[in-house]
Amino acid sequence: MKKTLIAAVCGVALLAGTAGWADNSKIVLDGSTTVGPIAKAFAEYYMGKHPEVNITVSESGSGNGAKAIINGTADIGNLSRRMKEEEFDAAKAKGVDVIEHVVAMDALVIAVHPSNPVKGLTKDELKQIYIGEITNWKQLGGPDMKIVVISRDTNSGTYETFQLLVTKSDRVTDKAEYVGSNGAVRQRVLTTAGAIGYVGLAFTEGLKSLPVNDVEATEETVNDKSYPISRALYMYTNGEPATGTPLADFVNLYKTDDGKKIISEQGFVPVK
């Protein structure tokens, strides 16, 4: 996908070059690897509709996303957290007027096998499971069955989110199994009686999703922030982009129906 994107970008660049388009048809995004998939999907969608616009998406982490917007090296900074006070101050000092756009919510649904009778977990119990303190469903009022802990690979933004919101500074148990995608987590949990895993909200079909702290993960609970394993994903721009420019169109894509569909497809929750 990355390759086709690069190819597309090159093609568009060539086209733009021959047509003599000005700089305003170029959009540069940098930042979080979690927001990256949304940004890339948006870029693909937008360039499909406006082949004259050239969009590049880099994924160098939230910190670099903030730096890029402060230093003006990118038009949009992608962050999987809010900008810190120091970053706001640094931006102000450089005369950059940062505008925050919450483009989507990232929520992780805790999924177990449909036959598992456990009704729900607290966030602390979840942490205990993942750091290896709780190892049997018996300890949670379920049947005498070993818990098979399934995690995303340490490579993924999903793992990063889970680590940030649940396990925090503790290490995930060395008995945890790692798989490479949301779909693979679903596959493993669906076929393993004792399994527990975490997936994006769009990947729960056929699984039993457990409420955390008695809150069921739905678009509503994620949006009103009552669901505990969720966070907002941000895009930052320098000033509110002028309406009608490609940048304004692009950054407001998340408000459109197509944009919401793209966000769901990537496993995130659109903002209400």
Next chain:
Amino acid sequence: MSEARSLMLSKKASRRRRLASLAGQSLLFLVTSLSSVAVLFIFIFIAKDAIPFFELRGFREFFSSTQWYPSHRPPEFGALAIFFGSAIVTLGAALVAVPLGVLAAVCLSDVLPFNLRQIAKPVIEMLAAIPSVAYGFFALVVLAPLLQTRGGGALSLVLWAVGVPVSILLVIVLGEMAGERFPEKVRRPVTFLAMALLGVAALAGLLRAASFLNDLKIASGANALNASLILGIMALPTVVSVSEDALQAVGRDLRMASYALGATRAETLLRVIIPAAVSGIAAAVILGIMRAIGETMVVWMASGNAAQIPQPWFNFLEPIRTLTATIAGDMGEADQVTGSARYHVLFAMALCLLVFSFLCNVASEWIVARTRRRMA
């Protein structure tokens, strides 16, 4: 004298010819050296990126700690459990592939009738043509759930299938051997008695082991057993093919000579053909092992990828993580932070794999050379 003179080339023609031959030789030399240079360059470039890891973190943690938390803060790069994982699935794969493969090769080369062999060999070699991701998919979607739901039953079934013929063979051979120690008069009843005793013991052992396996609950089907089975099947065509070639190379005259001396087929196989082909068989085993240790996709999908040393260590029903799967799985993240220990640690692993394959290769060459010398 005059005839010899007419055969001599003129000085010019001779020089041209020498030049042409030199050009041809150097072209061929270039083509051959290209592949060896490629190997050398791979070695150099991997080593170049592996050495900074040891400079950053030293050797101790990497080779002695089992704590693999590369994206934790602070990161930990203890790869012992991962080395162990690679070793144990390779051992498992060898346990599957070597007996099956060598027996199949013997069967193909000396037991099956010719026309059956013409069908069986290509079918076994077909196994090598299946892409590894298809094996991995099978492991994840079919074998893992099967192990979870009917694992114990399936394992005891395998035990019966393997155990019954092996124990019958053992009972007969050991019974005969026991009988031969006694005088002619009592030989028959003693042999019979020994066989009966051994048979009962074997049956009891099998029953106990089967009931143990039957009661086994496998929590997760993505484990070392799953990966070993699939890797074993993947290594099978290599082992079969190379050992069969080795057995064939022994030659018809040796077989004929053995039969002419009155040896039975079993004696010919065990005492003449297999010993003569043992270097080729050893090379086949090493090639099979290299196939298993280098495989990535299947272990990434089937082994569970948990960086732990199971308790006890030979527990094949626990998930494990291998070097190849770690390199493949962590490459994306490492890409983001080129130059960090997180990036270089993967090259350190690749270097270890490379050194291991290199040693395997050298070992197989050495075995082949040694037996060739002994035969001569």
